[in-house]
Amino acid sequence: MPRIRxxxxxxxxxxxxxxxxxxxxAHEERPVGFPDGSGSVPExxxxxxxxxxxxxxxxxxxxxxxxxPAELRERNLRLxxxxxxxxxxxxxxxxxxxxxxxxxxxxxxxxxxxxPTQHEPGGECAELKAPDSSFxxxxxxxxxxxxxxANQNLIAILGKKDLQIEGTGASRGDVIIDGQYxxxxxxxxxxxxxxxxxxxxxxxSTFNSLYILAGDGFVIDDVLTxxxxxxxxxxxxxxxxxxxxxxxxxNGDSGIYPGSASDVNSGRGYDVERYSMEITGCRSHHNMxxxxxxxxxxxxxxxxxxxxxxxxxxxxxxFPGHPGLPQDHAKFERNLIHDNNLDYYRYxxxxxxxxxxxxxxxxxxxxxxxxxxxxxxxxxxAGGNYNLFEDNWIxxxxxxxxxxxxxxxxxxxxxxxxxxxxxxxxNRYIGNHLGVDRQGNSRPNKTSVWWDxxxxxxxxxxxxxxxxxxxxxxxxxxxGEVSGGSDRIVGEPVKLAQLLVCAEYDVKARKLPxxxxxYGARGVExxxxxxxxxxxxxxxxxxxxxxxxxxxxxRWGTAAAxxxxxxxxxxxxxxxxxxxxxxxxxxxxxxxxxxxGVTGWRLREQRTVFGWVxxxxxxxxLLDAFDKTVVLIPWTPLGPAWLRTLVGIVWxxxxxxxxxxxxxxxxxxxxxxxDPDQGVNPDAGTEQPVPAATAPATxxxxxxxGPDPDPDPKAATA
Amino acid sequence: xxxxxxxxxxxxxxxxxxxxxxxDASTPRTHGRRATARRTRxxxxxxxxxxxxxxxxxxxxTTHHKPGTSHDTATxxxxxxxxxxxxxxxxxxxxxxxxxxxxxxxxxxxxxGLPDKTVRITVAGGKVTPPPGRIExxxxxxxxxxxxxxxxxxxxxxxxxxxxALAAGRATTLSFTVDRTGLFEVETHESELILTxxxxx
Numbered sequence: 040m041p042r043i044r045x046x047x048x049x050x051x052x053x054x055x056x057x058x059x060x061x062x063x064x065a066h067e068e069r070p071v072g073f074p075d076g077s078g079s080v081p082e083x084x085x086x087x088x089x090x091x092x093x094x095x096x097x098x099x100x101x102x103x104x105x106x107x108p109a110e111l112r113e114r115n116l117r118l119x120x121x122x123x124x125x126x127x128x129x130x131x132x133x134x135x136x137x138x139x140x141x142x143x144x145x146x147x148x149x150x151x152x153x154x155p156t157q158h159e160p161g162g163e164c165a166e167l168k169a170p171d172s173s174f175x176x177x178x179x180x181x182x183x184x185x186x187x188x189a190n191q192n193l194i195a196i197l198g199k200k201d202l203q204i205e206g207t208g209a210s211r212g213d214v215i216i217d218g219q220y221x222x223x224x225x226x227x228x229x230x231x232x233x234x235x236x237x238x239x240x241x242x243x244s245t246f247n248s249l250y251i252l253a254g255d256g257f258v259i260d261d262v263l264t265x266x267x268x269x270x271x272x273x274x275x276x277x278x279x280x281x282x283x284x285x286x287x288x289x290n291g292d293s294g295i296y297p298g299s300a301s302d303v304n305s306g307r308g309y310d311v312e313r314y315s316m317e318i319t320g321c322r323s324h325h326n327m328x329x330x331x332x333x334x335x336x337x338x339x340x341x342x343x344x345x346x347x348x349x350x351x352x353x354x355x356x357x358f359p360g361h362p363g364l365p366q367d368h369a370k371f372e373r374n375l376i377h378d379n380n381l382d383y384y385r386y387x388x389x390x391x392x393x394x395x396x397x398x399x400x401x402x403x404x405x406x407x408x409x410x411x412x413x414x415x416x417x418x419x420x421a422g423g424n425y426n427l428f429e430d431n432w433i434x435x436x437x438x439x440x441x442x443x444x445x446x447x448x449x450x451x452x453x454x455x456x457x458x459x460x461x462x463x464x465x466n467r468y469i470g471n472h473l474g475v476d477r478q479g480n481s482r483p484n485k486t487s488v489w490w491d492x493x494x495x496x497x498x499x500x501x502x503x504x505x506x507x508x509x510x511x512x513x514x515x516x517x518x519g520e521v522s523g524g525s526d527r528i529v530g531e532p533v534k535l536a537q538l539l540v541c542a543e544y545d546v547k548a549r550k551l552p553x554x555x556x557x558y559g560a561r562g563v564e565x566x567x568x569x570x571x572x573x574x575x576x577x578x579x580x581x582x583x584x585x586x587x588x589x590x591x592x593x594r595w596g597t598a599a600a601x602x603x604x605x606x607x608x609x610x611x612x613x614x615x616x617x618x619x620x621x622x623x624x625x626x627x628x629x630x631x632x633x634x635x636g637v638t639g640w641r642l643r644e645q646r647t648v649f650g651w652v653x654x655x656x657x658x659x660x661l662l663d664a665f666d667k668t669v670v671l672i673p674w675t676p677l678g679p680a681w682l683r684t685l686v687g688i689v690w691x692x693x694x695x696x697x698x699x700x701x702x703x704x705x706x707x708x709x710x711x712x713x714d715p716d717q718g719v720n721p722d723a724g725t726e727q728p729v730p731a732a733t734a735p736a737t738x739x740x741x742x743x744x745g746p747d748p749d750p751d752p753k754a755a756t757a
Numbered sequence: 758x759x760x761x762x763x764x765x766x767x768x769x770x771x772x773x774x775x776x777x778x779x780x781d782a783s784t785p786r787t788h789g790r791r792a793t794a795r796r797t798r799x800x801x802x803x804x805x806x807x808x809x810x811x812x813x814x815x816x817x818x819t820t821h822h823k824p825g826t827s828h829d830t831a832t833x834x835x836x837x838x839x840x841x842x843x844x845x846x847x848x849x850x851x852x853x854x855x856x857x858x859x860x861x862x863x864x865x866x867x868x869x870g871l872p873d874k875t876v877r878i879t880v881a882g883g884k885v886t887p888p889p890g891r892i893e894x895x896x897x898x899x900x901x902x903x904x905x906x907x908x909x910x911x912x913x914x915x916x917x918x919x920x921x922a923l924a925a926g927r928a929t930t931l932s933f934t935v936d937r938t939g940l941f942e943v944e945t946h947e948s949e950l951i952l953t954x955x956x957x958x
Binding site: 105106107108109111150159174175176209210212215217219220221222223242243245246263265266268269286288291320322324343344346347375377378392393395396397402407409410476477546547 | 825826827828829830831832833834835836837838839840841842846847848849879881882886905907908925926927928
């Protein structure tokens with residue numbers, strides 16, 4: 040059947056090709072490895088600063104410090120006097136003057152726009168030979184950054200050891216370093232171990248406000264970053280890092296991004312030696328996501344708030360070029376993750392994000408989401424292992440509290456076969472407070488968990504609210520204890536289809552995949568419902584034909600067909616997002632399983648092998664219902680939904696053949712249209728051979744119709 | 758066997774008898790094959806349709822590296838932007854004193870969770886800036902009071918009975934909803950200053 044083969048090949052090719060499409064690279068940088076881990080988290084140094092940065096407008100300065108507490112005001116006025124004599128007017132100048140480790144730079148209250156480094160580079164720096172990233176800027180080597188620090192950075196700190204940069208204002212809003220969208224980074228600290236940033240604001244870059252790269256030992260203390268194309272804080276390929284009491288908002292990707300945090304627990308199981316990154320007391324809000332951890336390994340995030348973003352926090356293994364993949368060993372404790380339901384895709388749709396960054400209106404609350412995100416999710420793990428989520432408050436989420444799914448390794452550019460299924464495993468969700476805030480007010484989430492069903496050793500306990508799938512493995516008291524678990528290598532087929540469709544987002548092309556409810560698709564627009572409708576149409580057609588051709592006079596067969604039809608209807612209804620986590624999908628599976636089971640049973644006399652296959656399909660479908668409602672079926676590398684789908688495809692083709700074939704005359708019930716004495720009734724809808732019992736009932740090919748009822752009188756003599 | 762054009766292809770074909778006529782015109786074996794072929798074709802079409810429907814989720818493949826939004830740097834001047842952040846909507850710094858009411862989370866516009874009125878007051882050296890006045894509100898309004906003081910104190914809003922500790926040298930936000938009408942004073946307990954009055958209708 041060439042056309043069927045063509046259709047199926049096209050479908051298979053489509054799936055393969057889609058699976059190969061990777062989501063956007065989150066950022067591009069020269070290749071870097073992790074530091075050797077011999078550093079440590081720097082301590083704050085009190086006392087008189089070594090270098091000062093201030094402006095010279097005395098009246099402006101006095102106005103700025105007028106509201107300060109007395110002692111602080113006095114200190115600032117004194118430092119201002121000193122700064123007029125031997126201080127700098129721009130931060131970069133002070134950084135350039137650092138010539139020994141352990142220097143303290145103090146920035147006095149004011150607005151710093153860094154005019155000397157603000158402009159486009161000229162001369163040699165305009166002609167550097169370096170590869171272009173897909174974002175349009177060049178990927179410079181460390182030497183090139185040193186040669187031309189102002190190409191991509193308003194303030195570049197390169198190779199300075201144990202440097203401390205601190206604002207001296209009453210709060211971090213008193214010292215503002217403003218990139219004005221003239222540079223990729225406002226502040227870059229590259230290969231500068233032991234750096235300590237405190238008490239200032241860095242804002243308005245076309246990439247990151249504060250970028251720490253390849254640093255062993257850093258502290259971000261009471262710093263605000265805001266209004267960037269991508270990240271507020273990006274700390275990459277670094278170790279011994281601490282963020283405390285920080286804030287970030289208005290960023291197109293995430294406020295806090297500890298990407299490729301040093302992978303110190305790689306290869307370990309549940310026991311953690313130490314964390315390479317600690318993030319505490321920070322609030323990240325009104326971004327695409329509050330926290331993003333591509334290869335956010337060994338990060339301990341506790342007592343933070345991620346609220347009013349599109350999604351609260353994500354960690355993933357979905358982007359190439361990040362050392363330390365797959366992501367592992369993050370620990371999220373006592374965080375407040377709530378009300379992350381904002382739909383910033385509207386700014387992509389209406390063209391706001393197609394304008395240059397300076398014109399998009401970030402300061403007025405516009406956010407241009409860089410990648411695809413399921414809006415309304417609390418914490419997303421898209422390919423990660425050994426992450427622990429404990430004692431967090433997650434509330435007010437209009438999609439779900441926790442998302443977990445796998446990402447095959449080729450998505451991140453690793454093609455070796457053994458790695459393809461190296462996520463998502465051993466993630467533990469215990470003791471979280473879902474649907475309530477810290478005061479105990481009820482703030483429910485729509486669902487508690489959305490899981491694709493893949494992976495080993497994942498478990499959830501202490502949930503509140505329905506989950507999708509309804510049945511989940513649960514955690515025992517110690518790490519590694521999981522009951523009702525499974526170890527599937529692939530997630531559920533419909534969920535995978537949805538993830539593939541949703542990953543097609545492209546902000547530059549303003550492409551918001553129409554079948555994905557992350558971007559506003561509802562009801563029949565959603566790919567889950569479209570798949571359910573297509574499957575229901577095919578099954579109704581094929582099943583209906585089968586029933587008509589073979590079982591329409593059979594009481595049980597007809598009853599089964601009715602049940603099957605009801606099951607198909609419920610299957611379509613259950614694909615809607617309002618019902619996907621309810622009892623409707625498993626009930627639909629139950630009805631379909633009964634349909635196939637009874638139909639196959641009734642058919643097994645007419646078509647033995649086909650009948651048993653049909654019964655088998657029914658059993659698989661009932662197993663799927665069991666898997667979703669009672670307990671996950673352990674050990675199987677593919678869930679019953681996959682087996683059911685594959686057998687179902689075979690069954691559909693076989694049913695077509697079975698229905699189309701000449702029925703055998705050893706029927707379950709005699710055909711009233713056949714009068715054994717008179718031969719074929721010309722008005723019959725079926726054909727019966729005449730005379731009655733000539734051929735035995737078999738399942739191999741068309742039966743011999745017997746002698747020609749109207750022989751050509753000439754034939755006998757030919 | 759003789760071959761005759763099945764009558765269902767001739768102009769005089771009548772639908773109700775086409776089966777019978779065709780059947781009469783040929784042997785059961787060839788008729789059976791043709792019928793099978795017809796049905797198979799129908800089913801193939803149905804399957805192709807189903808595959809097409811399923812493949813509606815498929816679209817053209819994208820390249821491996823998708824650029825994000827343009828990262829064009831600004832060449833001309835940009836408006837200044839030095840406003841402090843809005844702390845309403847945060848539950849992070851709730852303590853026993855503050856009621857920290859957060860409003861709803863049930864909207865999906867970027868104005869989600871913002872208060873109806875934000876009031877900023879600074880207290881320094883016993884002086885209140887702006888000078889105490891009267892702020893008019895409607896019942897049910899969400900209010901965010903952002904107070905900066907030079908010494909530790911306690912902020913109290915009468916009527917709604919909301920209060921919070923104030924740390925020296927920092928801005929503290931107290932968010933609440935005015936759910937009763939009346940005239941309510943906002944004061945600091947230690948320094949006994951009246952910061953402003955809320956007139957709720």
